[in-house]
Amino acid sequence: MPIIKWEENFSVGVKEIDDQHKRIIEILNRIYKMISDNQIENSAVEQILKDLHEYADTHFSTEEIYFREFDYDKADSHIEAHDDYRRRVEEFRVKNKAGLAKETLYELSDFMNGWWVWHINNTDKEYTECFHRHGLY
Numbered sequence: 001m002p003i004i005k006w007e008e009n010f011s012v013g014v015k016e017i018d019d020q021h022k023r024i025i026e027i028l029n030r031i032y033k034m035i036s037d038n039q040i041e042n043s044a045v046e047q048i049l050k051d052l053h054e055y056a057d058t059h060f061s062t063e064e065i066y067f068r069e070f071d072y073d074k075a076d077s078h079i080e081a082h083d084d085y086r087r088r089v090e091e092f093r094v095k096n097k098a099g100l101a102k103e104t105l106y107e108l109s110d111f112m113n114g115w116w117v118w119h120i121n122n123t124d125k126e127y128t129e130c131f132h133r134h135g136l137y
């Protein structure tokens with residue numbers, strides 16, 4: 001998994017959300033660093049998973065509050081994608097608790113990179129027009 005740099009083409013056109021995505025990318029880059037330093041311990045992987053869970057929850061809640069406020073027409077399928085992410089993080093936690101730190105971290109790095117880049121560039125960008133229409137930039 002390569003290090004990810006936030007670039008302008010990741011922008012969904014809403015500052016609050018872009019800032020949250022930048023924080024998530026920082027967490028993802030910690031995974032990259034752990035792998036490249038070959039410092040993989042269960043407790044450190046658990047901490048990453050905890051951060052990915054908690055910060056994503058904050059971020060998803062922000063989006064979902066706007067969906068309700070703006071009566072966003074694609075809210076249901078978007079929330080389903082968030083729920084799927086939540087389930088996957090739980091699966092990774094179970095795996096890590098079983099003592100499979102290295103395997104968990106490698107799988108996590110593949111999954112997270114793909115998930116976030118795709119989600120931001122496709123699913124999230126679909127609400128830009130709706131959010132802008134309601135004056136949110």
Ligand SMILES: [Fe+2]
Nearest residue numbers: 063119123124
């Ligand atoms: Fe989202």
